[in-house]
Amino acid sequence: MNWKLKDVLMMGIISVLFGVIYLGCTYAGGILSGVLTPMGLSALGYEPFYGIYFMAGAFGVYVMRKPGAGIISEMLAAIIECLLGNYFGPIIILSGLVQGIGIELLIALFRYKKFSYPTMIAASVICSVLTLLYNLVVSGYNQIAVPVLLLMLAVRIISAIIFSGVLTKLVCDRLAKAGVLRGYAVGKEFAMSEE
Amino acid sequence: MKVCEAAITVEDVTFRYQKRVILDHVSLTIPEGKISLIMGASGSGKSTLSHIASGLLPEEDESLESGEVYVFNQNIRNLTNNRRAEYVTMMFQNPDLQFCMDTLRKEMRFCLENISVPKDEMDSRIERIAEELSVESLLDRKLFTLSGGEKQKAALCCLRVIKSRCIILDEPFANLDSISAMNLISLLKDLRDDFGMTIVAVDHQIDYWKDVFDSIILLGSNGKILSDGITRDTLSSHSSLFIKEGVFFPDYESFKQNRFASSISNDKEIVTLENLVIRRGEESKKDRRRRLKRNKRGIFKLDEADMILINQKSKISFMKGSMTALLGRSGCGKTTLFLSLLKQHSYDGTIEYDGTDIKKIKLKELSNNVGIVFQNPINQFITQNVLEEVKVSIKLWNKTIDSDELDEMALDMLEDYGLRDYKRQSPYLLSQGQMRRLAVLSVLAGGQKVLLLDEPTYGQDRKSTETIMSNLKSKMESDGLTVIFTTHDRKLAASWADSIYELNDKSFINVTEESEGRESFE
Amino acid sequence: MNNLRVERWNPSVKMFTVLLSVILLSFQYKIMVTLGVFLFCLIMMIFFSDARFKSIIKILIPATFAALGMFVMGLYYSKNNSITSMDVSDISSVPYALRAAMSTNLISAAQLGSRILAYAGLGIFFSLTTDEEFFISSLMHQCHLSPKFAYGILAAVHLVPNLGKEYKNAVFAFRTRGIRVGVFSLKPVFAMLVNSIYWSENIAMAMQSKGFSDNESRTYYIEPKVGVYDILLSIAILSLIVFAINSAPI
Ligand SMILES: Nc1ncnc2c1ncn2[C@@H]1O[C@H](COP(=O)(O)OP(=O)(O)OP(=O)(O)O)[C@@H](O)[C@H]1O
Ligand SMILES: [Mg+2]
Numbered sequence: 009m010n011w012k013l014k015d016v017l018m019m020g021i022i023s024v025l026f027g028v029i030y031l032g033c034t035y036a037g038g039i040l041s042g043v044l045t046p047m048g049l050s051a052l053g054y055e056p057f058y059g060i061y062f063m064a065g066a067f068g069v070y071v072m073r074k075p076g077a078g079i080i081s082e083m084l085a086a087i088i089e090c091l092l093g094n095y096f097g098p099i100i101i102l103s104g105l106v107q108g109i110g111i112e113l114l115i116a117l118f119r120y121k122k123f124s125y126p127t128m129i130a131a132s133v134i135c136s137v138l139t140l141l142y143n144l145v146v147s148g149y150n151q152i153a154v155p156v157l158l159l160m161l162a163v164r165i166i167s168a169i170i171f172s173g174v175l176t177k178l179v180c181d182r183l184a185k186a187g188v189l190r191g192y193a194v195g196k197e198f199a200m201s202e203e
Numbered sequence: 204m205k206v207c208e209a210a211i212t213v214e215d216v217t218f219r220y221q222k223r224v225i226l227d228h229v230s231l232t233i234p235e236g237k238i239s240l241i242m243g244a245s246g247s248g249k250s251t252l253s254h255i256a257s258g259l260l261p262e263e264d265e266s267l268e269s270g271e272v273y274v275f276n277q278n279i280r281n282l283t284n285n286r287r288a289e290y291v292t293m294m295f296q297n298p299d300l301q302f303c304m305d306t307l308r309k310e311m312r313f314c315l316e317n318i319s320v321p322k323d324e325m326d327s328r329i330e331r332i333a334e335e336l337s338v339e340s341l342l343d344r345k346l347f348t349l350s351g352g353e354k355q356k357a358a359l360c361c362l363r364v365i366k367s368r369c370i371i372l373d374e375p376f377a378n379l380d381s382i383s384a385m386n387l388i389s390l391l392k393d394l395r396d397d398f399g400m401t402i403v404a405v406d407h408q409i410d411y412w413k414d415v416f417d418s419i420i421l422l423g424s425n426g427k428i429l430s431d432g433i434t435r436d437t438l439s440s441h442s443s444l445f446i447k448e449g450v451f452f453p454d455y456e457s458f459k460q461n462r463f464a465s466s467i468s469n470d471k472e473i474v475t476l477e478n479l480v481i482r483r484g485e486e487s488k489k490d491r492r493r494r495l496k497r498n499k500r501g502i503f504k505l506d507e508a509d510m511i512l513i514n515q516k517s518k519i520s521f522m523k524g525s526m527t528a529l530l531g532r533s534g535c536g537k538t539t540l541f542l543s544l545l546k547q548h549s550y551d552g553t554i555e556y557d558g559t560d561i562k563k564i565k566l567k568e569l570s571n572n573v574g575i576v577f578q579n580p581i582n583q584f585i586t587q588n589v590l591e592e593v594k595v596s597i598k599l600w601n602k603t604i605d606s607d608e609l610d611e612m613a614l615d616m617l618e619d620y621g622l623r624d625y626k627r628q629s630p631y632l633l634s635q636g637q638m639r640r641l642a643v644l645s646v647l648a649g650g651q652k653v654l655l656l657d658e659p660t661y662g663q664d665r666k667s668t669e670t671i672m673s674n675l676k677s678k679m680e681s682d683g684l685t686v687i688f689t690t691h692d693r694k695l696a697a698s699w700a701d702s703i704y705e706l707n708d709k710s711f712i713n714v715t716e717e718s719e720g721r722e723s724f725e
Numbered sequence: 726m727n728n729l730r731v732e733r734w735n736p737s738v739k740m741f742t743v744l745l746s747v748i749l750l751s752f753q754y755k756i757m758v759t760l761g762v763f764l765f766c767l768i769m770m771i772f773f774s775d776a777r778f779k780s781i782i783k784i785l786i787p788a789t790f791a792a793l794g795m796f797v798m799g800l801y802y803s804k805n806n807s808i809t810s811m812d813v814s815d816i817s818s819v820p821y822a823l824r825a826a827m828s829t830n831l832i833s834a835a836q837l838g839s840r841i842l843a844y845a846g847l848g849i850f851f852s853l854t855t856d857e858e859f860f861i862s863s864l865m866h867q868c869h870l871s872p873k874f875a876y877g878i879l880a881a882v883h884l885v886p887n888l889g890k891e892y893k894n895a896v897f898a899f900r901t902r903g904i905r906v907g908v909f910s911l912k913p914v915f916a917m918l919v920n921s922i923y924w925s926e927n928i929a930m931a932m933q934s935k936g937f938s939d940n941e942s943r944t945y946y947i948e949p950k951v952g953v954y955d956i957l958l959s960i961a962i963l964s965l966i967v968f969a970i971n972s973a974p975i
Contacts, residue, residue, distance in 0.1 A: 012262075013873050013939065014929035020881025021921040024888060029914065041794055047801070050794025084878065087864075091857045091882050095788045097848025098740045099747050146751040148840045151833045156802040179915060186587040187629035188922045190221075191262065199221065259930050285943070288936030299887060300927040303880035309858075312946045313876070317936035319944050347886045361935060547897055570901045581923060582895040582916050585904060599903045631919055649903060 014191070015072065016084065023064040023085030027092070033057040049156070055163040059171025062135050065111040066128065066172035070180050073120045073193035079108030106142045110135030111172065123194075129173035136164045209273075210235040210369045210401040211256050211291065216270030216426075218255060220632070225251050226426035228269070233369070235275075236399040238391065240412055243422030243429075244449050244664045245636030246621070249405045252426055253371045256403070257293040258282065275368065285318050292367040296374040296635060296662070298354035299347075307333075307357045308342045311364045318365055332364045336390060350534040352383025359390060369401035374635070376411065377661050378578075380532045380691045384411050391415070407636075407664050408692075413453050423448060449666025472520040473653060473685050474544065474573075478552035479515040481536060481543055512536030514709045515552070521653075524679055526686040528696035530714070531706030537689040541575055541655045556653075574651035578658055580642035581631065589633070590626040592645050593617060600650035613648075619670055620644050636662045643671055647678065656688040660695060672699045731774045731850075735955040736860040737867035742959040743847045749966050750843055754836045757973040759843040762966065766846035769854075776853035784853070788845035796838030803833040832975075857882065863949040873939050880928050887924075892917055 041053020068081025086104025094100055114131040115122070140161050143149045149157060180194055189195035211233040218226040225248045233239050233256075243249050254260040258279045261267055272279040274290040282290070295301055304310040311329045320328065333339045338360055341353055349357065355375055362370050376384040392415045394400040406412065409419075419433040421444065429448065433441050438453070445452040513536050521527055529537050542548035546566055554561050561569060577583060586592045593613040598604065604612070617623040620640045625633060630641055643659050654675070660668040676699070678684045690696055696703045704711040731739070750759060770776045861879055864870040895913040899906045906912055 011873065012929070013877055013932060013937070014925050016874050016877030017880055017925035017929050018922055020877055021884055021888075021925055022918065024881060024885055025914075025917055025921055028888060028892075045794050045797050049798065049801075051798055053794075084874070087878060088882055090852065091860070091878070092885065093784065093852050095784050095845045095848050095852070097851035098743050099844055099848050101740075102744060102747070146747065148751070148754070148837050151754075151799060151803055151837055153802045153804045156798075175911075179911065179918065182587065182915065183918060183922070185629075186919065187632045188919050190632075191926075254930070257934060259934055283941050284933050284938035285936040285941050288934065292936075293930075293934040295927065295931060297927065300924055301931040303876055303883065303928060303932050305883045313937075314935050316943045316945060317938070319942060322944055322946055322948075325946055346883075365936060545897070545901065547893075566900070571903065573901075575898070575901050577894055577898050579891065579894065579920075581920050582891065583898040583902060584916070584919075585899065585902065585912065596902065631923070646902065 010074070011080070019064070019068050019081045019084050020088055022067060023081065023088055024092070026060060026063045026067075027085065027089055030057060030060040033060060052160055052163060055160050056167050057171075058136070058139075058164045059132065059167035059169070059173075059175075062107055062111055062132060062168055062172035063176050065108045065135075066132065066176040067180065069112050069115055069120075070123060070128070070176060071189060071192045071194045073123070075116065075120065076112075078112030078115065079105065082108030082111070102146070103139070103142060106139055107135060110138035113138075123177070125174065125177060128177050129169050132168035132171075132173035133165050135172065136161065136168045140164065208235060209233065210275060211403070212273040213252070213256055214271045214273070216252075216255060216272065217268040218251060218261070219268060224425055226255070229426040229428065230270075231420065231428060231431065233401065233403055234418070235369075235401050236395065237417035238395055238402045238404070238412070238415055240409070240416045240419045241403065241405045241422060242407070242409065242419055242445075242450050244424070244621075245407075245640070245662070245667055246634045247422045247424055248426035249422055250373050250634060252422070253293065253373050253403070253405055257291050257371050258284075258287050259293065288314075288318060288365050288367060290367065291369045291371065292362045292365060294355070294358050294362060294370060294372045294375055296377050298351050298358065298378060301354070301358045301361075302346050305345055305347075306343050307338065307346065307360060310346070310357070310361055314361050314365050328364060332360055336360050336363065350383075351378040352380070352386065352533060355379065355383070355387060356390070359387065363394070367400075369403065371403045371405075373405045374407070374662055375404065376406065376408070377635075378533060378658075381411075381693070383533065384691075388412065388415060407451055407662065409451050409453050410694075421445070421448065421450065446665075449664050451665045451668075471523040472555075473523040473557055474521040474687070475518060475555045476515055476552070477518045477555075479513060479543075479554065480511060480551040481513040481539055481548065482510050482550075483512055483539075511709060512539055513706070513711075515711055517710075519704065519711055521685060521687055522701075523685055524683045525701040526675065526679060526699060527688070528700035528703045529687065529689045529706065529711070530691070530693065530696060530703060531689075533691070535706050537706060538578070538657055541657060541687075541689075544655060545569060545573060545575060570651075572651055573653040573655065574646050574649055575655040576643050576646045576657060576659060578661075580638045583642050583645065584630045587629050588626075589622060589628050589630055589641060590614070590617065592630055592641060593648050596645045596648035600648075616644055616648060619674065621667065621670075636664070636667065639663070640667055640671065647674060650682075652683070653685045653687070656686065658690060659688050660690065660692065668695065729773055731769055731854045732856065734854075734958060735867065735949055735951050736855050736863040737949075738951060738955045738959050739851060739855065740860075742962055743851050745963055746847055746966055747844060749963070749970065750840065753970050755970060755973045756832075756835050756839050756975055758966070758969045759836070759839040761969055761973075762843040763839070763846035765965075766843075766850040770850055774854040780853060781849065784849050785845070788842070788849065792838045792841040792845065795841050796834045799834030799837040800830050803830040859947065859949060862945065862947045866945075866949055867951060871939070872937075872943060876932065876937065880932070884924060884928075888917070891920055895920075 040056070041050040044050050044053050064085040065078040065082040069078035082104040083101065086101045089100055090098055111131050114127065114134055118127060140149070140157070180189070181198070183189050184195045184198035187195070190199065209232045213229060213231040216226055216229045217224070229252065241249050241253065251260065255267070256272060258272070274282070274287070277290070279287060302310050304313055308329060311332070312325055315325045315328065333342055336356065336359065338356060341349060341357060346354065346357065375387065379387070388411055391402050395402055404412065413435070417434065419438070420428060421430045421433065423429045430441060430444060442452055531537055539548055543550045544554060544561070546561060546569060556564060556569065556572065584592060585595055590613055593616055594609055597609060597612060614623060614626070617626055622637060622641060625637065630638065633641065639662055643656065646654065659671055663671065672695070675684070675686050679686060702713065702715045705714045746762065750762065770781055771778065858879065861875045865872060865875045892913060895916040896906050899912050904912065
């Protein structure tokens with residue numbers, strides 16, 4: 009693994025940043041899910057922000073463009089969240105692994121060469137499906153009626169498309185344009201296209 | 204031990220970022236056991252050079268276009284990080300970004316682990332260094348609670364515990380008040396005198412160093428060595444070179460302004476403070492209540508007084524069209540005062556803007572009238588291009604301007620600030636000083652009536668300092684701008700500000716007359 | 726008494742025990758088991774650790790809400806007998822539908838809710854009884870995490886206090902430049918990303934300047950080891966769970 013110290017630090021700090029944003033959103037999500045609880049749809053309250061969870065992985069693989077970048081970024085994010093006192097503790101390392109695989113799967117199939125919007129969006133959709141499968145087994149969602157599950161999946165996919173599909177690429181491209189990613193694959197690509 | 208004359212030898216180094224050549228065939232020798240000062244205009248490549256000399260640049264996938272660096276006669280390329288650290292280490296400008304652990308003791312352990320010191324020796328070595336630099340009380344405090352000066356001292360401890368033979372400091376005092384800076388300098392002097400350590404410092408201000416330095420190296424653009432080995436004796440003969448390069452020279456007097464020339468267009472008060480009490484930021488109302496309760500029970504002793512940053516009984520008025528300097532030790536609450544002035548930090552008492560209590564003014568309206576330049580410029584950039592950055596600001600305040608005129612105006616401003624060559628560059632890739640200049644410029648290009656500037660001239664060479672200050676002055680004269688700025692630089696305050704306040708013992712004291720007297724005394 | 730603290734349990738072994746417990750729990754639906762695990766974690770924390778009671782409660786509250794949410798969800802929309810949206814919107818039929826649904830759904834609901842509780846119990850147990858540096862050191866020594874990752878993670882965690890402060894400053898800096906910044910605005914996020922990259926470069930340089938290298942050997946001040954007791958404790962807990970799964974009636 010040819011990760012440099014500064015790559016680890018960057019992904020670490022950025023995952024904390026996304027974590028904080030996610031936390032901010034879960035306050036909104038908490039209210040939403042509180043409203044939805046009497047209707048029995050509390051878990052749906054958090055779904056609109058699920059895509060933020062995938063952002064660390066999407067960011068990592070988009071910026072570094074090498075094998076393992078997505079998975080390792082998600083694992084880093086998970087370990088850090090565990091250190092900061094998430095109530096699921098090390099369990100989120102498991103979900104981090106699943107998310108990382110979900111995001112990276114398609115991109116690996118494309119041999120880390122294709123990073124268009126359709127690719128990122130498709131990767132996000134795959135990630136949503138995979139994480140829901142994980143929830144089916146581990147969180148016991150298999151007890152829930154299928155129509156509700158489909159509704160959750162739909163919301164999750166939309167959220168993933170917005171956050172990890174479109175937004176991540178948008179922000180990364182702007183960062184590359186600002187030159188701050190010049191040490192990374194995405195920055196080099198950008199510099200080349202400039203010339 | 205082998206005797207060696209040169210601690211660091213830089214041989215014919217050429218370095219570039221993308222197409223821009225930063226260092227052009229630079230050669231340089233740093234003598235062992237001396238304090239050498241590297242000076243030069245902002246953007247001349249001082250930081251780049253010091254990173255190369257300490258082996259931190261080029262990174263793995265880049266390479267020098269030409270040249271070699273030797274530390275104590277060893278090629279720096281052939282040294283691994285941990286071996287290199289015993290020869291040369293570096294201390295950086297930003298005290299917040301030097302540590303990876305949360306206390307000094309742990310950070311020092313980290314350093315010792317890096318150079319493979321056996322576990323049993325670690326504690327005694329740490330204790331010894333802590334005693335030597337008298338920082339025992341800092342060892343177990345969380346690093347983020349230390350003041351800027353304490354952090355830099357902590358950083359020095361780490362370099363010391365590695366037993367590095369040469370240390371390079373890149374603008375180590377940028378965030379420090381003069382007392383902390385003098386403290387550090389005397390520590391550095393001891394390290395040279397007692398242990399023969401080699402010290403290389405990059406600094407714009409020469410005054411702190413004038414009694415201790417052994418030689419000065421003056422850099423021109425692209426790192427060209429203009430003069431090597433200026434000593435205290437030969438310094439005065441180089442004054443014209445310093446002035447030509449726009450670099451500070453000791454006891455430089457030329458920018459003495461005839462104060463009150465702008466003379467306060469009228470004596471209208473624009474911002475007033477009365478009965479002001481500002482508390483530390485970290486404490487919420489709830490925490491405060493809890494702490495007071497605890498104090499009452501005598502469990503936990505933290506005085507109410509310790510929480511108060513500013514307790515200003517008498518009224519202070521800032522006159523329309525005037526320039527006021529705020530002095531005070533680092534961390535004493537000047538920045539917090541600015542935040543309070545813009546309703547970003549709670550306070551007791553009254554703050555009025557133009558005769559109205561700011562509590563009654565909407566935030567949006569207030570920020571249309573009062574602008575601020577923060578210490579961290581990265582937070583204020585909106586675009587990815589230097590020229591755009593200025594244009595956006597002008598346009599926001601001057602919607603009708605046509606595009607040719609806009610371009611011309613922006614370019615003129617950049618020219619003034621020595622940034623015209625960088626107009627297509629991203630603001631984030633400028634040197635420290637350039638970045639801050641751009642931040643000041645982009646706020647100055649707006650149309651607010653009052654500007655609050657937090658250390659507007661830190662990390663600037665003399666020429667840029669003068670440009671910034673005189674631009675402010677001329678805008679005061681033409682638009683009736685009111686300026687309030689903080690600084691650690693007494694001289695700067697004395698030569699530019701109409702009035703000077705010093706935050707001392709939690710309240711502001713007007714020291715305008717006093718500092719005038721003191722300055723002519725020196 | 727101090728020997729009996731779970732803080733001393735090797736963190737890597739502790740982590741794998743927690744993860745294996747989760748996997749065991751995820752293939753069964755017995756409420757007694759899940760609630761049992763939750764209670765067990767609480768007891769361990771209260772009697773055999775230095776975790777403060779207050780912090781336990783504080784972190785338990787959001788977890789309980791999550792569990793409650795899942796419970797209600799199971800009540801309404803279990804796969805056995807869910808209320809269709811028709812039923813809910815048709816007010817007159819709600820009481821009947823609710824009653825009908827509840828009787829069969831109560832058990833699934835309890836299963837869903839208590840499972841979340843059990844996970845939270847395990848997670849909180851780990852978080853509150855594990856020192857971060859000890860954990861990272863143990864990952865280095867027991868799981869071969871490279872020092873680069875270990876110290877990178879610690880450095881990132883230690884920057885957290887800066888993050889919030891700078892974010893607020895960024896939002897505010899934009900406002901005072903006359904740029905409108907809404908709740909969902911990207912600008913401050915962008916500034917924070919630039920800050921993060923900038924910080925990572927600076928701190929990496931500072932660490933390397935202090936002699937940190939990726940591949941060279943180093944010594945360690947803290948060197949966690951795995952002892953017999955670490956493994957025994959782990960085996961005991963896992964067997965207890967397996968036993969409970971096999972013997973609990975519901
Ligand atoms: N990452 C980068 N990419 C491109 N150009 C850069 C980068 N970093 C610095 N530069 C440019 O290199 C030149 C030298 O920068 P350097 O930071 O060494 O200057 P400096 O002498 O330390 O200035 P200051 O006194 O303002 O800190 C500047 O013109 C700057 O714009
Ligand atoms: Mg510099």
